[in-house]
Amino acid sequence: MEPLIHLAHGFGSVFQPVNLVVLVVGLVLGLIVAVLPGLTLVMGVVLALPFTYGMGIVPALILLTAMYVSGTYGGAFTSILFRIPGEPMDVPLLWDGYAMARAGEPALALGWTLFSALAGGLVAAIAMVLLSGPVADLALRLSTPEYFAVILLGLASVVTLGGSSLPKALISLALGLVIATVGTDSTYGAMRFTFDIPLLEDGIEYILVMVGAYGLGEVLSRVEQRTGGDSVQKTSTISTKLPSLRAITAVKGTFARSSILGFLIGVIPGAGATIASFVSYGIEGQYGRRRQELGQGIAEGIVAPQTAATSSVGGAMVPLLTLGIPGSGATAIIMAAFLLHGIQPGPHVFFKSGDIVYTIFASVFVAVIGMCILGYFAIKLLVKVLDFPEAITSAFVVMFCFMGAMASRSTVGDLWLIVAFGIVGFLFERYRFPIAPMVLGAILGPLAETSFMTTMISFHNDWTVFFTRPISGSIMAVCLAALLYPAYREWRDRRLVRVG
Amino acid sequence: MGLATCSLRGRPCDLASCEMQFILRLGRAAPFLMVAAVGLFLYYVAGQFDFPARPGRAGPDLWPKIVLGLMLFAAAWGTLQALLTPGDPAEISLLVRAAARAVGKAEEAQQDLDAESLPTDQRQPLRALAAILAMLAFVGSIAFVGFTIATFALMLSIMLLAGYRRPLSAALISLVGTICFFLVFQRVAYISLPLGVGPFKEFSQALMALAGVR
Numbered sequence: 143m144e145p146l147i148h149l150a151h152g153f154g155s156v157f158q159p160v161n162l163v164v165l166v167v168g169l170v171l172g173l174i175v176a177v178l179p180g181l182t183l184v185m186g187v188v189l190a191l192p193f194t195y196g197m198g199i200v201p202a203l204i205l206l207t208a209m210y211v212s213g214t215y216g217g218a219f220t221s222i223l224f225r226i227p228g229e230p231m232d233v234p235l236l237w238d239g240y241a242m243a244r245a246g247e248p249a250l251a252l253g254w255t256l257f258s259a260l261a262g263g264l265v266a267a268i269a270m271v272l273l274s275g276p277v278a279d280l281a282l283r284l285s286t287p288e289y290f291a292v293i294l295l296g297l298a299s300v301v302t303l304g305g306s307s308l309p310k311a312l313i314s315l316a317l318g319l320v321i322a323t324v325g326t327d328s329t330y331g332a333m334r335f336t337f338d339i340p341l342l343e344d345g346i347e348y349i350l351v352m353v354g355a356y357g358l359g360e361v362l363s364r365v366e367q368r369t370g371g372d373s374v375q376k377t378s379t380i381s382t383k384l385p386s387l388r389a390i391t392a393v394k395g396t397f398a399r400s401s402i403l404g405f406l407i408g409v410i411p412g413a414g415a416t417i418a419s420f421v422s423y424g425i426e427g428q429y430g431r432r433r434q435e436l437g438q439g440i441a442e443g444i445v446a447p448q449t450a451a452t453s454s455v456g457g458a459m460v461p462l463l464t465l466g467i468p469g470s471g472a473t474a475i476i477m478a479a480f481l482l483h484g485i486q487p488g489p490h491v492f493f494k495s496g497d498i499v500y501t502i503f504a505s506v507f508v509a510v511i512g513m514c515i516l517g518y519f520a521i522k523l524l525v526k527v528l529d530f531p532e533a534i535t536s537a538f539v540v541m542f543c544f545m546g547a548m549a550s551r552s553t554v555g556d557l558w559l560i561v562a563f564g565i566v567g568f569l570f571e572r573y574r575f576p577i578a579p580m581v582l583g584a585i586l587g588p589l590a591e592t593s594f595m596t597t598m599i600s601f602h603n604d605w606t607v608f609f610t611r612p613i614s615g616s617i618m619a620v621c622l623a624a625l626l627y628p629a630y631r632e633w634r635d636r637r638l639v640r641v642g
Numbered sequence: 643m644g645l646a647t648c649s650l651r652g653r654p655c656d657l658a659s660c661e662m663q664f665i666l667r668l669g670r671a672a673p674f675l676m677v678a679a680v681g682l683f684l685y686y687v688a689g690q691f692d693f694p695a696r697p698g699r700a701g702p703d704l705w706p707k708i709v710l711g712l713m714l715f716a717a718a719w720g721t722l723q724a725l726l727t728p729g730d731p732a733e734i735s736l737l738v739r740a741a742a743r744a745v746g747k748a749e750e751a752q753q754d755l756d757a758e759s760l761p762t763d764q765r766q767p768l769r770a771l772a773a774i775l776a777m778l779a780f781v782g783s784i785a786f787v788g789f790t791i792a793t794f795a796l797m798l799s800i801m802l803l804a805g806y807r808r809p810l811s812a813a814l815i816s817l818v819g820t821i822c823f824f825l826v827f828q829r830v831a832y833i834s835l836p837l838g839v840g841p842f843k844e845f846s847q848a849l850m851a852l853a854g855v856r
Contacts, residue, residue, distance in 0.1 A: 227754060230755055233751060233754045233755055236754055237747065237750070302736070303735055303736070303737065307720070307723070308716075308719070309674065309716040309717070309719040309720030309723060310716075310720060312712060312713070312715075312716035312719075313674075313677050313713055313716045313717060313720065315712075316681075316709050316710070316712045316713035316716065317713065319709040319712075320684065320706060320709055320710065320713070323705065323706045323709070327691075327693070327702035329702060330693040330694065330701065330702045331693070332691045332692060332693035332701075332702045332703075333691070333692070334688070334691060334702060334703075334706060335684065335687060335688075335706070337687075358777065361773070361800070361804075362770045362773055362774065363770070364804060365769050365770050365773045365800070365803050365804050366765045366766055366767055366769055366770035367764075367765055367766075368766055368769060368804065368805040413737070416735070416738065417735055417737045417738055417741075420735075420737065420738040420741040420742060420751070421737055421738075421740075421741045423741060423745060424740065424741025424742065424744040424745055425741075427744055427745030427746075428744055428745075436745060437745070437747070531806060532804065532805075533800075533801045533802075533804035533805050533806035533812075534801060534806065534815055536800055536801070536804045537796075537797040537798075537800040537801045537804070537815075537816065537819065538797075538819060540777070540796065540797070540800050541793060541796070541797060541819065541823055544780070545823065545826075545827070548827075548833055548835075549833055552833055552834060554781065554784060554785060554836065557780075557781040557784070558781055561774070561777045561778060561781055564774075564777065565774060568770060568774075569673075572762070573673045575673075591705045594705060595700060595704075595705065598700045598704070599699065599700070602698070603698065603699070603700055628736050631736060636727060
């Protein structure tokens with residue numbers, strides 16, 4: 143009963159005029175960044191972060207959450223209508239959504255995505271509210287060795303599920319963790335990796351890492367590929383036609399499977415919307431009633447990936463708000479917004495500042511409904527965004543990045559740092575190193591180091607404590623398995639190729 | 643064509659193609675070797691941290707050394723993988739690969755995921771280098787020429803480097819963009835901007851007066 147009362151207060155907060163305006167702005171921006179060529183969801187949320195400096199924590203979090211929610215939906219438009227996946231998570235939508243559109247039913251395909259996003263988003267939001275309390279309660283009982291093991295598990299799963307080779311993902315993570323150590327050590331006052339540069343003595347702000355690597359790095363990569371001159375040719379008739387109740391009832395099994403699966407995958411750090419979307423499509427291909435027709439433009443092929451992708455957002459909020467562990471680029475930025483306002487998300491915040499947490503929960507509900515309304519009525523306008531040449535977007539993104547860096551500490555030195563991280567992001571993209579582990583390493587590094595050092599001090603430098611205590615030992619074993627299994631699979635795949 | 647015993651494969655092969663293979667593998671290993679060099683240097687630096695050591699208590703160098711150890715291990719693993727195995731490992735997530743394979747769309751998924759990214763040999767790294775130089779020039783010159791001129795130049799150069807084919811429109815858009823950013827900084831975000839020196843400062847001040855900023 144208590145969560146419902148908190149949630150009601152959360153809705154009250156979301157419906158305050160300022161917060162509601164911010165939510166609508168966030169929804170529109172999220173849809174635009176998902177559609178606009180040259181921008182990705184994470185990049186869009188990163189670029190919005192500096193604008194939240196002057197806001198209170200509640201509107202700041204509402205803005206970013208709304209962008210995150212609607213960003214998982216906007217890419218469906220371009221996938222279905224023009225066969226352009228706005229995000230990797232939209233790729234499975236190409237296979238049935240675009241096929242349905244080509245078969246003369248683009249409006250119905252868009253209607254299915256709208257309904258799927260609504261259903262998946264709402265089911266996940268309910269699950270998020272129900273699950274968060276017990277998880278936070280459990281997290282409160284963890285002592286430092288266990289907490290360190292949980293952080294390590296979060297980082298390990300980001301490395302494992304990130305979609306790159308393990309050595310590359312590990313290097314990216316290690317670099318992020320090293321970046322987090324730069325500056326004056328809080329215990330001994332030792333200068334770490336400052337190289338006598340005064341700017342580095344206060345440490346490197348993780349916002350510079352995020353904005354540089356995601357923003358400038360992506361622009362540099364697009365400049366190298368020189369894809370920015372043209373806009374996309376579009377069809378003139380764009381509308382959304384909602385499916386009939388009978389048709390919806392016929393795919394209720396797909397809705398149920400994909401919502402639950404999407405939510406659970408969202409909870410796992412590093413998994414996120416792309417994996418949810420693909421796995422849900424894969425499950426539909428294995429167990430769906432019409433699995434033989436999948437790929438030919440059937441409703442199940444749209445419902446499964448879209449429901450799971452939107453559902454994963456609610457799942458991803460659970461570890462962020464209850465454990466303080468972001469599992470993706472977008473949730474890392476939402477965590478950054480917390481930290482910028484001096485709040486470290488985790489179980490303590492969940493119980494002490496429940497009003498903030500439940501306002502975020504309520505904003506997910508309102509955002510899911512709001513994005514569907516916007517998607518239904520504003521689709522023609524949103525698709526017009528495709529007329530905008532990518533080169534112009536790139537120039538504005540670069541300036542927004544510099545603006546973000548300047549707004550942080552108002553020093554030119556930060557501009558040098560942001561360019562440096564832009565170059566790192568560009569090199570990472572070129573040599574296919576994932577950026578997310580570095581960003582998560584930079585943001586979780588201080589927390590990981592603090593819990594590690596506290597454990598070492600409390601247990602007289604006995605590192606075996608991480609493995610001998612039952613809970614931390616079990617989590618460490620899962621960590622090792624999570625890291626070793628993909629290595630084994632890679633080795634097995636290579637061996638099969640050699641033999642075959 | 644004469645076949646000789648290859649040191650890489652341990653069996654007879656065409657030496658020219660084998661040497662090419664070796665060079666390719668070395669190229670793939672190069673980023674890992676660079677990371678290893680940086681990691682070793684930072685490990686050395688971590689050993690030189692100046693702090694009052696307390697007996698039996700871990701110092702501020704312990705955590706960085708553990709992390710750098712992980713980096714060196716990963717770099718060594720990546721180098722060996724690049725040198726000893728042919729081709730790049732799959733670059734999509736294990737679960738995504740498994741799901742796509744389950745519906746018989748493994749290749750299609752890879753193509754669709756890579757659709758936005760050109761193969762390395764079709765890219766134009768000099769353009770990216772020019773964009774990096776433009777950004778560095780922006781940061782280096784902003785204190786001297788002021789925010790507005792530096793911003794205009796950067797926006798214009800990025801647009802042209804990114805492939806925008808109409809220089810006049812690009813200049814106009816850059817001008818409008820610069821004015822917008824200037825107003826947002828000065829009137830909305832209240833962030834003080836570098837005004838430049840000499841005539842550039844006078845120009846910036848004139849603009850500020852026009853925008854009603856003191």
